[in-house]
Amino acid sequence: MSDATSDFKQLSRSVAGSRVLVTGAASGMGRATARVFAAEGAVVAVTDLALADAERVAADIRARGDHATAWALDVADGDAISRVVGEIADKFGGLDIVINNAGVSGTSPIDGDGYDALWQRSIALLLTAHPRIIRAALPHLRKARHPRIVNIASTEALGATALHSPYSAAKAGVVGLTRSLAVELGREGITVNCICPGPITTGMTARISDEHKAIYAKRRTALGRYGDPEEVAHMTLSLCLPAASFLTGAIIPVDGGLMARNA
Template identity: 70%
Template structure:
């Protein structure tokens, strides 16, 4: 008799790596996963900030300094997480950088390189580093965080748009390549969310933009993205792969 697949609606006891977890959506995701009983590797550039988030998460979380632009650091940290927790079940590629830059800017090439390295190349490096342990999990899940900038474009934002559009394609490609091993790969495209990247936008401008562009007439909270991420990493989410899901308050649905 064939053993029934694991379709639990809980990640308790699972081990998750979250990149860019020191703030914003990454922090919200780490905190939510920990609250659901998962072991969480809180990774980001700033170790002190990771330590703070790990304290917020509780005893099941550990902090790791990680520069996702450094391929050797990725290999080292992923292996350390697997050793510390005894495996890896979930990978959330969330780390990102603001990359708004006009084409004519003298620093465009450097910003382009940084955007693609941190928000696209790092994703596949994290996946490849974690694969030996994901393959041992009975419910391996990968979630890539892109943006609605990967579904449309804002003027002057081509490095970011290109990187995030690449993430949607990478997600589909990985889903096809890893599907035969029952490893699911999905992508979330957040719209206007209250994070460190949007803090510099005055509240009155946020209100104008949200009222003009989103169906819900507001910015989202990081926790609202985190809950979609949680839904995709549940063992029960076993037949969802290769999807690109906007979490955008209806921004992509609204024409006027």
């Protein structure tokens, strides 16, 4: 009789030593993601628009005994992306994981005076930046043992809110990009997945009063509350585990059940 244990394939759930690039890592979900990966033993590139902001997060991570380095990165600048991704790969000796998290928000009616500017800014920062970063990182990901790409979209890509059409359109583009690249890069073992956060307590939602947050969460989500950035970060981590090798092209809402609820 064969040993039943011989059929069990042990898969690693550790990202220790992985080299990780996180955009928009100075606050909110990006900061939580950088901290979570570093706490799990990864070496993290903390990038954000202002170097001082990125360095505060990296310094906090290092103070905990973990590994992080800060870079200034404007994800709307294609030349800066090529340069910074190259610098990160050179310093870290490669790149294993890319987390496209950087984002902005804004509202405008379709016929508003500022609509065109908001549209261009939203598409540049929330969508065009993603393939640019992936293209710059791809030569390094192709050399990685467990290459992973995670794009952060939004539940606004799955169901829309009035006055958010530039944001919703950009995030829907991220969903399409994720699926297409998952198919394109799958044969190379590079997984590409997407997280769609719902109502999360971040700087972007800070302008909403606690009272209105509570009303909205109880009315719209199954769990009856806003999520924490760390709850999104841990899902991101799960997608990047070596054991997550057969998961690609997934669009995962982390939304407290918002998209599951009809009424």
